[in-house]
Amino acid sequence: MAAKQIVILGAGIGGVVAAHALRKRLGSEHRVILIDRKRLYLFSPSLLWLMLGWREPRAIQRDLEPLRNKGIQYVNAAITGLDLGERKVETTAGGFPYDYLIVALGADYAMERVQGLEEAAHVFYTLEGAERLRDTLRGFTGGKVVVSIPSLPFKCPAAPYEAAFLIESYFRERGVRDRTHLRIVTPEPHPMPVAGPVLGGAIKAMLAQRGIAYSPEQKLKGVDPSRKALTLESDEEVPFDLLVAIPPHRPPQVVLEAGLAEPGGWIPVDKETLKTKQEGVYALGDVAGIKLVSGMMLPKAGVFAHHEAETVAANLAAEIKGEQPRARFDGRGYCFLELGDGKAGFASGKFFAEPKPVLNLRRPGRLWHVGKIWFEKYWLRRWF
Ligand SMILES: Cc1cc2nc3c(=O)[nH]c(=O)nc-3n(C[C@H](O)[C@H](O)[C@H](O)COP(=O)(O)OP(=O)(O)OC[C@H]3O[C@@H](n4cnc5c(N)ncnc54)[C@H](O)[C@@H]3O)c2cc1C
Structure with missing residues (x-):
């Protein structure tokens, strides 16, 4: 069995899991190289808690360097090019030839897509943005708060709703809720459309119970930072004192330049094996596009990146060892939905x-909030 070099692009959820799973299955003659421009891994789900001051940045980040002690060759570099013909990755730390390539580069943000958005909006999807929002929420004394979803798709379909629930309960705690009007403006027909109208209806009911206004099927046209107003495609104006926006998402530039993504879309993959059209190249997590039978896309979520990474690693290891690759990603997922009040x-x-996803929402309660805390601790301890 010839020694192989597997290069993994991106040390986020998918990349970190894939690297561990490959290392576990393959002998030390095979090299597992993990490349990321960041030195610190960030557990994104906890940004919602950081936004309220419940987490410090260092508690939800982990140094990637120690992965080298586990036989994973972590390289801190920006990926600048993919030569799929020559089977080589270009980075700021030089070139890396590969026998197998796993693209787990996630999604980039494109605030510039909506005029005025960058200037006017708070964004809790990045560490710096969540810290800035935390400081603003601390000093907020009342007014109009708008949670805006400018475009689809976006990571974690539940996150904007969780943000609204958490902000609402935080304002009640701080005694400013009665001076605050909260509204979600979204192009979606109902919350989490891929999960179907029953689950969406349940979330809508919970928004209504908490007095959070909900404006579905509203596309954002632009933002006027000086007048503090959103303009919708319906030409309605939505004034705000505080705007919290989900950033528009796009595939990383290097993926676009390599021609891996579909025009205007993501990297198409076989939904069970995550194989791309390129021999030996796999894509998983947020950067991959998986179309469901319903015509909708599989949501971008860490739980899928995780299970896809395990599938790819199991099949690659089997192939390298001359065994039959049998692992199949089955599209199962789960998510905790923060509702505030613990x-x-x-x-x-x-x-x-088929013909549509089967979803199940468990009765909300304190147990699931504790479960989410446990999951955070488990995740950060398990992989670092
Ligand atoms: C606020 C928030 C809450 C969330 N909550 C949940 C949740 O509760 N449950 C859930 O399942 N999911 C949740 N998610 C979504 C989840 O974080 C993502 O779906 C998941 O991280 C995707 O994993 P990935 O490996 O595809 O990409 P990522 O984890 O984003 O990793 C991509 C990596 O690629 C690196 N990279 C990109 N371009 C380059 C380049 N050119 N050179 C070098 N490195 C590069 C990045 O630095 C990054 O480390 C949440 C996301 C956010 C923002």
């Missing part, structure tokens, strides 16, 4: 079920 819901689903 409570959360828990949704699980079979997204590859």
